[in-house]
Structure formats: structure tokens, C-alpha cells
Amino acid sequence: MRSGFVRDGEGGIIWYCLAFEVGLLESMATQLVELVDAPAWSDDPLERWANERDVAPLDRDDPALLRLFPEASTNAEEASEFRRLMEAELRTQKASDAAIVLAALAPAEGVAEPEVVIPVAEQDAWLRTMNAMRLVLGARLGIDDDKDAELIDELDPDDDRTPIADVYHWVGYVQSLLLDAITG
């Protein structure tokens, strides 16, 4: 049985994975879409603008959201200006990246030996989404600096954070395999 990320010969990649991996990524991608809570899309620019205006502001007390959408300047005025101009676009981008991953995973759902197709044009959406998952999990694990990251790598099996740390390490591993396949 084949496993891992294999190039399909046309620049695309096929991920031969396990059923539980499909379920885990689906669950996390769904949570990510909920977390970024992007304004509803519309083909009508006026309606889109209204949706962007009406969407609830991000909860910047949530460390995960603060890491997904960091302040773009140490100058408060500049940071606020950037949020006004770019935040809706960033929320939409992150949600649409996660939606691409969910759409690719859907046909593999409930399949015993899943094969997930990742076309060239969708590879960055996959990398960005897995990276966003790592940032969210990293924030939940309280990883603020390199020392925290090392401690998380060496958690006691009985530690409450171990299950989350396992997922964090797994997403990092899968992301690095995908990067190897893209750049290798």
C-alpha cells in the first residue's frame, strides 16, 4: 500500500493517508472556518461591502486569533488602519483556504484507504491551512517562545496538554511531508 504524498506526474499531489487523518483534518478545518468567522461572500460588491461592515469584530483577547491576525504595526493608529483595510480580506482568505481543504477531503470521507487529490493550484491553500492549525494549537498550548516550544516537545505522557501536543506535532509532520513533496 502506498503512503504519504506522491506526485501525480502533472505537478499535482496525491495524499495516500489513513481514514482517521481525513477525519482529524476535517474537524480542525471546520473549527478554523468557525474561528475566523469570515464575512459572507457575495458576487455583488455592494452586498460584500455590507457583509464586511456587519461581521462581528475578532475577539482579540483570544491568543489564537491574535496569532492568526497579528497587529500589523507597533503604532496603534497604523495597526487600526491596517485592520480596517485588510482584516476582512484576511478572514475571507483563511476561510476560503480551509474550504479548499474541506472540499478535497470530502470524497475521502469514510473511505478505508483514502486518496486525497491536491492539484497544484490548491497546494498553498493546504500549506496555509495546516499552518493556521499549528498556530491555533500552538496558542492553545501557550507556545510563546522557542523555550515553550522545546518544553512542548518533551511533555510527560500524563500531562493534560499531551493530546493537543500530539495533534500539533502530527500537523507539523504532515505539513513538512507535503512541503517535501512540493519542493523535492
Added chain:
Amino acid sequence: MTEQPGGGTAIQERVSEQRLGQEPWVCIVWNDPVNTMQYVTYVFQTYFGFTKEKATRLMLEVHNDGRSAVAMGTKDEMERDVTAMQAYGLWATLEPAA
């Protein structure tokens, strides 16, 4: 003296706006403990079109010095680059070039 509303002021504003618009800004990427060196290098290569060598050098600058100015341009251009970096999950900010 006759007041000429608008006249001189308007031109002055336009000139200073132009000058402000031309002041260079930079896009800074900051070190963070979650993004991997492999991923950050890939992002610099893919988005900016840097060679692997240049992307690696900038990634190491971020890693070792805590930050690196990865792009320079108008404020609008840097807002665009910071947005792209943040879309990739990099911790990016913009500031006027020193």
C-alpha cells in the same frame, strides 16, 4: 489682498501627499516559535520569487536576529505584502524604512 480659496493650499497638499506616498516602507517578518524554518523559506521563495539561497538567508535572519526586513516599497505595496505574509501565517508588520 484677495483671498483665493483653495488655490495654493490644494497644490501644497498634493505635493506633500506625493512626498509621503514615496517614503519607503518595509515589510518586517518576526521570529516566532511555531512556524518551521522549512515553511518560512518556502513562503519567501513562493511569494517574493526569491532564490532558495536568498530565502534561506532571510529566514535565518528572522530566526537569529528576531526580525528581518524582507521587502521595501510604497506603503500600499507593503500593506499588500504584510497581508500576504499574514495569510501564510507569518508574523508580519509594516513600518517606515529607517
